Amino acid sequence: MLVSLSGLTDSDDADRARAAAFAAELDRRGVPLTHLVQPKGPDGPLRRGDDLVRWIAGRVRAGDDLLLHGFDHTSDPVGAWQNGTVPRIGRRTEFGALPRHEAGLRLTGARRILLATGLSTDGFAPPGWIASEGTLDALADLGFGLCADETTVRATGGPVLRSRVLTFRSSEPWRGERRAGERRRGRALEQQAVRTAERGGLVRLALRAKDLRREHRVETALAAVDAARGAGAVGAVHRTLFPAAAPAA
Structure with a gap:
């Protein structure tokens, strides 16, 4: 099981405090957390010594995992390739339509910033969980070991594990049902986690910092973790699936 x-x-300090509390709950369950790190935000790049960087580094040293999660999540990647024939699909899918060269430039820049903080990884999770073929080619060119997208976790040039990531994204069919929709979404997420665990599959549960602002979502996520563990799932990190993709902090 990957969380x-x-x-x-x-995020702000309150978000980070909620993240620390959520990580502590996972610790009590023996389940590590994978940190999906966007190296550049609206206030500029992450820097060595930032509170967030130090916290993630400590968590990784204690057994958590780290994947590069895009570059800056800008909505309109620049480049001559964007001539109108390629759709602009937005910040949530920064790498969803990029050709090989443009993806390589962004990956190189993102990794450079990450390395400057003292963090590193050769694993990648695209924003929105969508990676173009050009992005997959660029990851191989740059020596990344794995890519985790919406339906697979794949080693570069190696095996592919098929498993759909479970999220609280508002694109689900019940998005407009508000409270009832939240309850239904929570039940569905937990049931999907249990079914995957019961058949011996890889359970993948993904949360965003803004999900942690909703107590019900935190409770649902932890209930799904508990239910999946009860059905036989064991907490893991990506580098244990493909040992070549190991972070350093």
Whole structure:
């Protein structure tokens, strides 16, 4: 079972406190957390010594995982490739339509910033969980070891594990049902986690920092973790799936 958290680069101190509390709950369950790190936010790049960087580094040293999560999540990637034939699909899918060269430039810049903070990884999770073929090619060119997208976790040039990531994204069919929709979404997420665990599959649960602002979502996520563990799932990190993709902090 893989549990991940994104969105902390754009977050405030309260978000980070909630993230620490959520990580502590996972610790009590023996489940590590994968940090999806966007190296550049609206206030500029992450820097060595930032509170967030130090917290993530400490968590990784204690057994958590780290994946690069895009560059700056800008909505309109620049480049001559964007001539009108390629759709602009937005900040949530920064790498969803990029050709190989443009993806390589962004990956290189993102990794440079991350390395300057003292963090590193050769694993990648695209924003919005969508990676173009050009992005996959660029990851291989740059020596990344794995890519975790919406439906797979794949080693570069190696095996592919098929598993759909479970999220609280508002694009689900019940988005307009408000409270009833939240309850239904929570039940569905927990049921999907249990079904995946029961058949011996890889459970992937992904939260964003803004999900932690809703107590019900935190409770639902932890209930899904508990239910999946009860059905046989064991907490893991990406680098244990493909040992070549190991972070350093």
